Amino acid sequence: MSVLRPLDKLPGLNTATILLVGTEDALLQQLADAMLKEDCASELKVHLAKSLPLPSNVTRPRIDLIMFVVNLHSKYSLRNVEESLHHVDATFFLGRVGFLATGAGRESHCSVHRNTVVKLAHTYRSPLLFCDLEVEGFRATMAQRLISAELTSVPVFLYIVCGTPPQHG
Amino acid sequence: MDSCDTPESTPRQRASSRLKDYFIGATPLQKRLESVRRQTSFVPTPPRRKIPQCSQLQDDVDPQKVAFLLHKQWTLYSLTPLYKFSYTNLKEYSKLLGAFIAAEKQKGLAVEVGEDFNIKVIFSALLGMKGTQRDPEAFLVQILSKSQLPSENREGKVLWTGWFCCIFGDSLLETVSEDFTCLPLFLANGAETNTAMIGTWFQKTFDCYFSPLAINAYNLSWMAAMWTACKMDHYMATTEFLWSVPCSPQRLDISYAIHPEDAKALWDSVHKTPGEVTQEEVDLFMDCLYSHFHRHFKIHLSATRLVRVSTSVASAHTDGKIKILCHKYLIGVLAYLTELAIFQIE
Numbered sequence: 001m002s003v004l005r006p007l008d009k010l011p012g013l014n015t016a017t018i019l020l021v022g023t024e025d026a027l028l029q030q031l032a033d034a035m036l037k038e039d040c041a042s043e044l045k046v047h048l049a050k051s052l053p054l055p056s057n058v059t060r061p062r063i064d065l066i067m068f069v070v071n072l073h074s075k076y077s078l079r080n081v082e083e084s085l086h087h088v089d090a091t092f093f094l095g096r097v098g099f100l101a102t103g104a105g106r107e108s109h110c111s112v113h114r115n116t117v118v119k120l121a122h123t124y125r126s127p128l129l130f131c132d133l134e135v136e137g138f139r140a141t142m143a144q145r146l147i148s149a150e151l152t153s154v155p156v157f158l159y160i161v162c163g164t165p166p167q168h169g
Numbered sequence: 170m171d172s173c174d175t176p177e178s179t180p181r182q183r184a185s186s187r188l189k190d191y192f193i194g195a196t197p198l199q200k201r202l203e204s205v206r207r208q209t210s211f212v213p214t215p216p217r218r219k220i221p222q223c224s225q226l227q228d229d230v231d232p233q234k235v236a237f238l239l240h241k242q243w244t245l246y247s248l249t250p251l252y253k254f255s256y257t258n259l260k261e262y263s264k265l266l267g268a269f270i271a272a273e274k275q276k277g278l279a280v281e282v283g284e285d286f287n288i289k290v291i292f293s294a295l296l297g298m299k300g301t302q303r304d305p306e307a308f309l310v311q312i313l314s315k316s317q318l319p320s321e322n323r324e325g326k327v328l329w330t331g332w333f334c335c336i337f338g339d340s341l342l343e344t345v346s347e348d349f350t351c352l353p354l355f356l357a358n359g360a361e362t363n364t365a366m367i368g369t370w371f372q373k374t375f376d377c378y379f380s381p382l383a384i385n386a387y388n389l390s391w392m393a394a395m396w397t398a399c400k401m402d403h404y405m406a407t408t409e410f411l412w413s414v415p416c417s418p419q420r421l422d423i424s425y426a427i428h429p430e431d432a433k434a435l436w437d438s439v440h441k442t443p444g445e446v447t448q449e450e451v452d453l454f455m456d457c458l459y460s461h462f463h464r465h466f467k468i469h470l471s472a473t474r475l476v477r478v479s480t481s482v483a484s485a486h487t488d489g490k491i492k493i494l495c496h497k498y499l500i501g502v503l504a505y506l507t508e509l510a511i512f513q514i515e
Binding site: 109 | 383385386471473
């Protein structure tokens with residue numbers, strides 16, 4: 001099964017699983033560590049993947065939330081996310097997918113325009129968060145936000161947060 | 170800064186000008202708010218830009234007069250509008266700036282061994298360096314060394330050059346009141362200490378603010394596409410790109426040189442809309458280069474950072490350095506840089 005579907009498995013008792021998809025291995029690992037450090041009422045599992053589709057020979061729990069991480073410094077990460085999106089079932093986008101853009105703080109290093117990611121998130125009707133994952137404080141805040149969003153049982157993210165000033169179009 | 174503060178106008182003039190603004194649209198402040206609102210609109214439209222063409226005012230530009238602007242490396246800054254700057258006072262500004270520099274040098278702030286303090290500052294207008302008639306005139310500041318012996322040639326060596334210009338700066342000109350002169354793009358060539366001194370003088374005298382203009386990889390790829398799209402009779406230089414790969418312990422630089430005619434052929438195969446460059450075309454152009462490189466070297470250039478683009482029209486570095494090689498497209502290159510400078514100010 002190469003397409004991820006939200007309800008094809010039974011939910012685990014008192015567990016929540018987040019899947020982070022992105023090419024920036026180091027940043028994803030750091031974000032995952034920050035999330036696991038946070039206090040959590042139920043058990044939290046964080047899976048990391050470079051891209052979709054996920055290998056089908058591994059048993060994994062039902063995925064409750066997918067965060068696609070795009071690094072604005074790298075066009076490659078954007079292309080990777082765009083291609084991975086094709087392997088996600090449409091019903092996932094009803095509140096179980098989010099986009100995370102990192103690197104907007106260093107404007108001089110950006111090769112992807114902010115509006116490109118905004119448009120992508122808008123096309124997929126999913127929220128977009130900006131966070132410089134390289135900065136520990138921002139990363140910890142983002143980890144808290146993801147966990148609090150994950151643990152509510154209703155579709156999450158009723159707001160879009162922009163952490164950076166308007167940029168060149 | 171608002172146009173509301175015009176105490177010298179009579180009540181009737183004020184009322185009629187307010188009515189006029191109401192009919193035309195908005196005060197400068199309202200226009201500025203509108204432009205900011207437009208920029209942060211939720212679903213942005215992708216940008217389209219005109220391929221640099223010879224501007225209709227190009228005939229006014231004397232090629233000899235602007236030849237000294239070409240083939241020189243300029244460091245870019247963006248500049249906020251100058252308050253109460255007047256083109257008729259250029260001689261006075263020359264004297265004031267000359268005195269300021271002499272004073273600074275005597276203070277010992279910028280003393281270089283063996284340098285004489287006999288310098289002369291010249292402000293001059295650069296005619297024809299504008300995109301539309303609305304753009305303010307560009308002007309040039311030069312520091313020359315005065316020759317010691319009176320028998321020698323009066324014109325000394327040029328130590329430092331800087332010029333201010335505004336090409337197609339409509340979006341900024343609309344939002345600024347009349348006391349201000351908008352010349353958002355500043356280019357400097359020469360010692361950094363001189364640039365700093367002159368920057369300080371301008372900031373004190375005209376209440377403006379300089380900031381270095383960096384060019385990110387996104388804009389560099391736009392420049393690469395636009396300059397490759399320019400029609401050239403003969404190509405003076407190869408088209409070259411430089412990427413920086415952030416890796417430890419030492420940074421790795423990847424340089425990719427293409428024959429300019431091949432680059433143009435690639436662009437022509439990608440280009441659809443005549444006279445305009447779109448985001449899709451730029452992306453496709455760069456993706457072709459990336460995939461070609463990947464096929465041969467198995468390296469994803471799209472994961473690295475583009476730092477330098479060099480074509481026969483001009484070359485640009487991400488630190489905000491530019492060198493213009495072609496007189497024909499000078500205005501076109503400056504137009505894009507002005508756009509970046511205006512964006513940085515706003």
